[in-house]
Amino acid sequence: MNSLKAKGIKAFLWDFFGKMATHGISFVVSIFLARLLDPSDFGLIAMIMVIIGMANVFTDVGLGAALIQRQRVRPVHYSSVFYFNVSVGLVLTLLTYFLAPSISSFYNNESLTPLIHVMSFSFLIGALSSVQNTRLRKELNYALLTKLGLTSSLLSGIIGISMAFLHFGVWSLVAQLLAMGIIYNLLLWKRSHWKPEWSFSWKALTQLWGFGFRMFLSGMLDTVFTRLDFLIIGKLFPPATLGYFQRAKSLDSMVVQYSSGSLMAILFPVLSKVQNDLPRFQNIIIKSLGIISFVIFLLLGMLYLNAREVIVILFSDKWLPSVHFFKLFLLSGFAYPVSALLVSVLSSRGNSKAFLRLEIYKKSFASLTFVVLYFFGIDAFLYAAVIHAFVAISLNISFASREIDLPFFKLLKPLWVQGGISMAVAFLLSRLLSSYTLTSPWLTLLEKASLFIIFYILVSRLFKTTSLAYTWEEIAPMIRKKFLIKV
Secondary structure, eight states: OHHHHHHHHHHHHHHHHHHHHHHHHHHHHHHHHHHHSOHHHHHHHHHHHHHHHHHHGGGTTTHHHHHHHOSOOOHHHHHHHHHHHHHHHHHHHHHHHHTHHHHHHHHTOTTHHHHHHHHTTHHHHHHTTHHHHHHHHHTTOHHHHHHHHHHHHHHHHHHHHHHHHTTOTHHHHHHHHHHHHHHHHHHHHHHOSOOOOSOOOHHHHHHHHHHHHHHHHHHHHHHHHHHHHHHHHHHHSOHHHHHHHHHHHHHHHHHHIIIIIHHHHHHHHHHHHTTTOHHHHHHHHHHHHHHHHHHHHHHHHHHHHTHHHHHHHHHOGGGTHHHHHHHHHHHTTTHHHHHHHHHHHHHHTTOHHHHHHHHHHHHHHHHHHHHHHHHHOHHHHHHHHHHHHHHHHHHHHHHHHHHHTOOHHHHHHHHHHHHHHHHHHHHHHHHHTTTOOOSSHHHHHHHHHHHHHHHHHHHHHHTTOHHHHHHHHHHHHHHHHHHHHHO
16 A cells, blocks of 8 residues: 555656646747737637547547556457557548538638648547557556656647747647647657557457446546537637637646646546545545645636736737636636546546436536527626536535545535635735736736735635645655755
8 A cells, every 4th residue: 555655646746747847848838829829820729629629539438547447457458449549540530631621611711621631630649649648547657658748748849839930820730739749659659668469359348348438428528518618619709719718718727737637647546546445545535635625726816816917928918808718717717626536536436327427417507608608608608607616516526425425515615615715815915906016017926926825825824724734744744855855
């Protein structure tokens, strides 16, 4: 058990700092591209990535998650999944390529056709690395995954920026996306010790199918519903409006990655290994939920207070319409990281039936938000998303509490405590600093962020929140160790 904990911590640190570095590189690249390209260029790519993202879920159909969750996996399982994924990837590439004119017609934008033709190859590129990724995740080998991700992000970023400087426009974004996948594949096939055997078994696939298919349906629902807003906005509004919306949503997604993305990636394989040890399982969930609650509401409040400064500093004044969207996104930004942890309870214990049922309930309610978007516009949609976030969290807690025999309010408490503290501090400071703006947006950002962090931690300490205690419990040994080494 201790070795599992050590491997889990090591994997978490590699994945966390790797994600920070990778997203840092991608973020710097996006800053250059946002300044060099027009918002409409990003809108065009967002239209295409809706289709690519929705169809991409079919390249795996949940078999990767089944390989991780299954405790006894033979070589034939891996090889069969590999050949299945490549076959599906090839079919999706051909279908998307030939349907490009119809997709362009849907958006009433013929310029999308050649872009879709080229982007269709992303299905096949992704399928070629899916099993190797799954094996490395199952083995908690996030050191290699991190190194490959960093390298591919850096090299593809250089390609995209170079093409933008040479005035290739939207093709700079296409080249960057495809180059990232190609470079990652080449490095992964060179460094991975696994190669597919010349064997394929339908029996092996069916052994994974029961768990995997339900996970696939859940993933398909999630993929469709997280991209349907782009599809509707791309249909109803100009590409530039979608570009502003996409920029705000991508910034909001970064909060998820920095606050909980690594923890979620590690927890699934770790929880799968201790699924039969209920007390230990419960302890991991309670602590993880406390830490996530503390970190996510710290970031959300700080970003809400500095939304304008963040957009101007990073992307320039031409992206100011994104500020309003960004602030509205932040109001529901807590939902995904918390939900990801809670649904891991079901997936890691193999309860894919409950997992699928939960997703159907949540997506049924989420469908109403898209009706709001279609008839009442983007602002109304984002406010409706806040209501949906509270409903989704309540459903997640209800299912998770029954699965691992924990009281509903014990899981809910860290959320409303840290969320309430974050809202109170952000509201107070926004009132006090409403007319406070320094000549430099950098200085304004620094002062507002510092004040929020100080007050957020002080109030959390005043109320002696368990979230602060759990976070400090994990951070303190690292600080002491670093201090002792220096001394």
